[in-house]
Every structure is written in C-alpha cells, then in structure tokens.
Amino acid sequence: MKHPRLNIVAGPTPLVHAPRLSDALGIDLFIKRDDVAGPTFGGNKSRQLEYYFGDALDKGADTILITGAVQSNFVRLAAAVASSQNMHAIIQLENRVPGKPDHYHKSGNVLLSHLLGPEILTYPEGEDETGADAALHERAEALRAEGRVPYVIHLSEGHPPLGALGYVDAAQEILQQGQDFDTYVVASGSGSTHAGLLAGLRGSGSGAQVIGSCVRRDATAQEARIARVTARLKKLYAGAARVSEPDIRIWDGALAPGYGQIGEPARSAIHMVATHEGLILDPVYTAKSFAAIPALVASGEIAKGSRVCFVHTGGLAALFAYEEAF
Template sequence: MTTEQMNIDRKLSEFPRARLMTEVTQVERLDRLSDRLGIDLWLKRDDLTGLSFGGNKTRQLEFYFGEAVQQRADTVLITGAVQSNFVRTAAAAAARLGMKSVLQLEERVPGMGEQYYRSGNVLLAKVLGAEHMHFPVGEDEVGADNALHERAAQLIANGHRPYVIHLGIDHPPLGALGYVQGGAELGAQISDFDAAVVPSGSGSTHGGFLTGLRLSGVHAPVYGICVRRDQDQQYARMEKVLGRLAALMDFDPAIVMNGINVWDGVLAPGYGQVGQGTRDALTLMARTEGIFLDPVYSAKTFSGLLGLLDEGVISKGQKVVMLHTGGLPALFGYQEVIESI
C-alpha cells in the first residue's frame, strides 16, 4: 500500500462505517471488445459488490449506515426513482443491520408500463419487507427530502429512531466517501490507464471516484457520462459535490476541480429512458462479452464511452477503464423496452 492510499484510509477511518462490501471488486480486461473497438478496455466490476445483486450503491451506503448505526437508528428512509438501485440496496442493508426501511418512489420516468412498477427493484424491495411511499414529482429534491422528514416525524411520534438519507445536494455527501475508497482501490489495482469513464447522476459516485484517484496520485482524465442532467447543469452540480466533499475530508478542492469532465451526448431522451445508443451499447456488451448492463446507468455509460471514442476524445490504442455500477434488477423492470430490441 502506498503512502497516498494509507492517507486515504486514515482519513476515511474518521467516519463511521457499516461494512457491507464482500471484498475488493475485480478489474477485468474485455478482450473481444478491446479488439473490436481498437482500445485496451477494462471493466471495474462494481456490479459485484455482493449485497442484494451488487452495484455501486453498496459503497455509498456503508457510510450512511455507519452514521445511522452510530445514532442507534431503527429505521432508514430514502428516496429515488421507481426502479432505483439505491433504495433497493438500502432496504437490503437495513435488513442486514436489523433495521426497517422506508422507500419513497418518485415519478421520474414518464410513459412506463406495468412491469416498471411491479418487477425489478420494486419486487426485490417488497421481498425485503420495505415500506413504500409515493412522491408524484421527479425533479424536486427538496420536496422529496421534506416528504421523508414528514414520515420520519410520524415515526418519532410512535417511538422510533429514524435516519434520513437525503437526496438534496445541500447535505454532506457521505455516500461519495465510498467512492473515494473505490477510486483509491482502482488506483492500487491498475494505475497506468489513459482514461476512466463513469456515470454522472447525483455526483456522489463520479465525485468520489475522481477524488480517490487524484488523492492516490492517478491523474488520468475521468469522464462522467450524464444520465440525468445536461452538461452545464451537471458541471455545476459536480462543483458543489466536490466542494462539499473537500470540506468533509479537509483537502484542497483545487486537487479535483480542474478534473471535472462531463458529457451529455447520450442523455437523450432523458433520465431512465432508453435511446438507440443505449440499446446498442447494452446489446453490444452482452453479445460480445456476456456481461449485462442496466438501461439507466451502466448501458448509458458504455454508450458514452463509444461516443467519446467516435469523437476522438478517447483515442484508438488508449487504455480505458469503465466503472460498471451494476443495477441489473432494473433490466426486469424495463422488460417491455428490452423485448423491443
């Protein structure tokens, strides 16, 4: 372990943490796609984090649940889209730690069929025994958080000790700490790559990953593929996330601010909606490497990687790492979309 990695571990040890990861996730070379695309392509397999079908949210939830355990919470409340991997994984983490979970599902994706509301992550959360709430708006983070606090107040009145995992950007980005660890982990596994590609939504995964790499001394560009907001909106969000993360961990934000790269070339037709490029990326990965991607994050990320390659931002012959964020249960919620491919 390098001095930089020891320093990261020491800094992260200052925050309470509930261990939910099974082990370090592997980095795998995709031989057939490397040959086909003319790059040296590697996949960081955070679809294999272990808890409840895996996915990137496990890393983030270790720090939220660490604080919840420290506060002796008995119920965790969280908000997200109907097919949110975050809320499903939170329900699984709560079950493992002996807590109840309250999941608020937001209407973020218009025009979806019956399977979207019954299968995938929704089904798994019901198996996990989660309580469900409904929030009719998809782009009101403050309102969604306020609704959670209203339910939390009811729980307190009934003698419970709730803990709210906030969606809004004005709260400390505890989840990003998980990807500071994730970025440092990748830097210890493979540090000679030319570019990394990650999804960029809430900013926690993207921001933490960039920070972990930079604090580890890895300076390759990290490209965040916009999955929810356009490039200008996402850039501004990343500045806020990284500023708050720097304050939380007490490091100079200049270390990361000049490393913000976001690209929205495959965002259309919008969050949680599957355009042709996303369809093509999902099937290309499956039919070339036998690896599944989810339609909301990881397929869009791979589609973005292909777009950056087409534009020459990523060059032929470069060594590229893509972060696979998991989310595979959502495939079943998108059955009608998948069947149309």
C-alpha cells in the same frame, strides 16, 4: 478524518480485462465490476451505503428513510442492508419516468424491494428533491414521536455527501489492484459516484481523466452539480481539494430521451457489451455510461491504444422492467 463505516462490500470487486471489446474499439479496456458489489444484484450504491449506514448506526438509528425513482437501485439496496442490520426501512418511490407500463411499477427493483419488507411510500413528483426529502422528514418526525430513531438519507443537495466517500475508497482500491488508466468512464447522476471517484484519484496522485456520462441532466447542469458535490466533499476528504475545474469532464451524448428512457446509443451499448463480453448493462445508468466509450473513441477524445477503465455500477435488476424497449 475518519468516518463511521459499515462493511457492505465484501473485499475488492474484480477489475477485469475486456479483450474482445478492446479489439473492437482499438483501446485497452478494463471493467471495474461494481455490479457485483453488495447484496441483491449489487451495484455502486453499496459503496455509498457503507457510510450512510455507518453514520446511522453510530447515531443509534433503528430506521432508515430514503427516496429514489420507481426502479431505484439505491432504495433496493438500502432495504436489503437494513434487513441485514435488523433495522426498519422506509423507501419512498418518486414518479421520475412518466408513461411507463404497469409492469414497470411491479417488476425489477420494485419486486425485490417488496420482498425485502420495507414500508413503501410514494411521492408524485420526479424533479422535486427538496420536497421528497421534506416528506421523509415529516415521516421521521412521526417516528420520533413513537420513540423510534430515524435516519434520513437525503436526495437533495446541501447535505454532507457521505456516499461519495465510497468512491474515494473505490479509486484507491483500483490503484491498489495495480492499475491506473488514461481515462475512467462512469455514470454521472446524483454526483456522489463521479465526484468521489475523481476526488479519490486526485487525492491518491492519479492525473487520469474521469469522464462522467449524464443519466439525468444535460452536461451544463451536471458539470455544475459535480462541482458543488466536490466542494462539499472537501469537508469530508482532504484529497477533494486537489480537483480543479478542468478535471470535471461531462458527456451527455446518450442522455436523450431522458432519465430512465432508452435511446439508440444506450441500446447499442447493451448489445455491444453483451455480445462481446457476455456482460449485461442496465438501461438507466450503465448503458448510457458505456455508450460514451465508442462515441469518444470515434471523436478522438479517448485516444486509440489508450488504457480505459469502465466503472460498471450495476443496476441489472432494472433491466427486467424494460422488456418492451427490446
């Protein structure tokens, strides 16, 4: 089944060997550089937005509405793509990380989003996906009354996971780059990247294990969420039907102290990748996902000498809002 798609990611992103990390960890490690995918510091959401904007433009939309946390990469990229398409963007920032200093609400992704010129709304609750979507639909109704054509990119479950198709593409892209791996490690939050990658690999015949590292929910809750996203993805991509329950692998050893907050495993991951390969991870997603690799090598769940792909999903801009953590 074909789905409308706007080309945002210019060509395959690099798949690079990480020799110093490989030596340090005793594995053969490659990094899929989706941190360079798309505009304004890039990131994995660029792949997801290809299908949301494709659908929006196919429906004649002139306005995009989207919700994310204060330091959301998703809303920053949505605003950037909207600008490039001569569309209006309305981004709604939810207070998902309490107790942050004033500069957290002004720097990083927030600063970039302001520069891109969207209308910015706020939503007070950080764990109310349905309510946040309802607030956007209320704004969308007002726009329709003005003769506009709005398109809501939903935060809550129950909607077609079009964004996951972007990581079906990414899985096929990695395989087309001539590589398959014993293990893939990726951040697991909304579930679209994790479920899409897993479905794309299974649909392409790869049996590699895919480990999702939790950034927002514990392993039990996240496993159930990935199962639900995958079930909905089957209606968009037939290969998702090849995903079985044991394929959904979750690790939450770096989740604490919670979403958008950095603990010691994530802090150590940032320093390890920076000092070994000169690459920067962000504290919200990629530090917590990379932290799974040394932990699971130590436990034996990732075998010494095995081939491992770390999917670097980006988010660098958020780092500048966390200077007090370092």
